[in-house]
Amino acid sequence: MLYNIWMSINVVYEMLLPLLWLVVLLGLAWAATLVLALKRASMSQWRRSLPMTGLVGLVGAVLVFFLVPFLTHSSLADLYKFIDWLFLVGTAVAVGVALMVATWPGLTWLKKT
């Protein structure tokens, strides 16, 4: 199990490696908005931006769910097994959550301004 987690981390790392500059850039932008939001937004403002954040995550997840089969020359009709659905839904949910984490500070800060 530990090995599989380690392997997954490595696969993601190797996939992102060619785009490292972009990842760093986005990470810095995210950190900047996080700091701004933490400094200026109240708890209620964080809460108010949550529905929009959820919507962004949901849209991202739905897009990933339908796009991944298309981008891999496959289709939803090729999903036969439990593991296929688990993988696709899991990927979509993971991307959705990542999008929520990425956009929540920014949306909170926008609400503030």
Added chain:
Amino acid sequence: MSNSKIDRRTILAGLAAAPLAAALASAADPVQARVNTPAHIVIAGSGTGGIAMANRLARGLNGARITVIDANDEHSYKPGWTMVAGGVWSVDRVSMPPASHFLPRDIQRVHENIIEFDPAANTVVTSGGQRIRYDFLVVATGLQMNWGAIQGMDVSAIGQNGLTSVYASAQAAATTWQLMDALRKTGGRLVTTVPHTPIRCGGAPVIMAYLFEDQARRAGTRARVDIQFYTALGTLLGQPDFNRDIRRRFGERNIGFNLHQRLTSIDIGARRATFTAAEGAQNAVAGTQTTVEYDFIHVVPPMSANDSVRNSDLAWKEGPFAGGGWLEVNRETLQHRRFPNVFGIGDINGTPRGKSAASIKGAAPIVAHNLIRVIQNQAPDQQFNGYSSCPLVTRVGSAQLLEIDYDGNLIPSIPFVDPLADSFFAWVMKDRLLKPAYSALLRGRI
């Protein structure tokens, strides 16, 4: 005011969880504590196995001198060549940085080929005339394609007159698809072959047959393309369950197959292939020759150990692996059976099955661990079960995940999933996930 904001310490604590990933790394890596040694280790070959071993040994040893010997610095993602030849990937998707990009900085490189192994003297001789002594040797030379064993075969003619092979190079894989794409527009007779020897990635010929059939179907010309699969072996694949499954699929998809038929000569200009029947062939006495006309042929050459290993004392001298001159290693420890300071990894090993990148992934940590123990005058204590894996692409968009051990037993990583069923997940692995995993394998991290 500060009470109404999210606690910054909570955020910082969350961020601090990131190093958990690093902790997982050390927990998952079997080579942990560095061993002090002045030993000189020579790694013969800078392919997948050689690079992975160099990284693992450089991390596991302190003070050792590691020398990697190989004239070739180019590296290509060979597991992706079937995707190129099957018209799924463009050829640039199998390009990789050179071997030197993945090798540790503090090792020595000798950009020459090894032409002689002298294990009794702990020495290798290079094409440049250097005699290099070693304390320990890792043989990772890969294998050689014996195109010359097929009379009339000219590997430089691949891409002309319907002659193709996914095994020759990435470029040959690309031309294989160009010719297939042309054939599926016109229709014609497609022949694909399997030799009598062990081959790299044993599932590739079947994958090619499946993809050729699927691409013709997608073009709407399937009825005009006759596909015939000729194999010198008695099965379509060595694993019995998969063999039965492939026979069933070939039947359903109208792919003809001919067992015990070995491609012995080819007339490239006339597009004629001659097969010689072996014992067990249907409707043919052993030795009978049959000439087949084709519009497109996919040739898989006979393969063996490199001549330098084959002609050395490192090769098996008797038994099923002697004919190919494969490296005589203990199949569990991957230590040489007669020269305990020699280990083998990858295609060169004279072990059942397992000439695949997945097999190297399974073997590399074990070889590194066992070699480090031998350096410390201890006996090897980890055993390799012969794990090998192949996402057997059944058509564009779907694959089966074949995972086997030395004895051909199915050892699926996900036990409750039927490995014989078509899978989107296995396809995505092949299409998107395995190349990054391969890079991590080269770096010695998985």
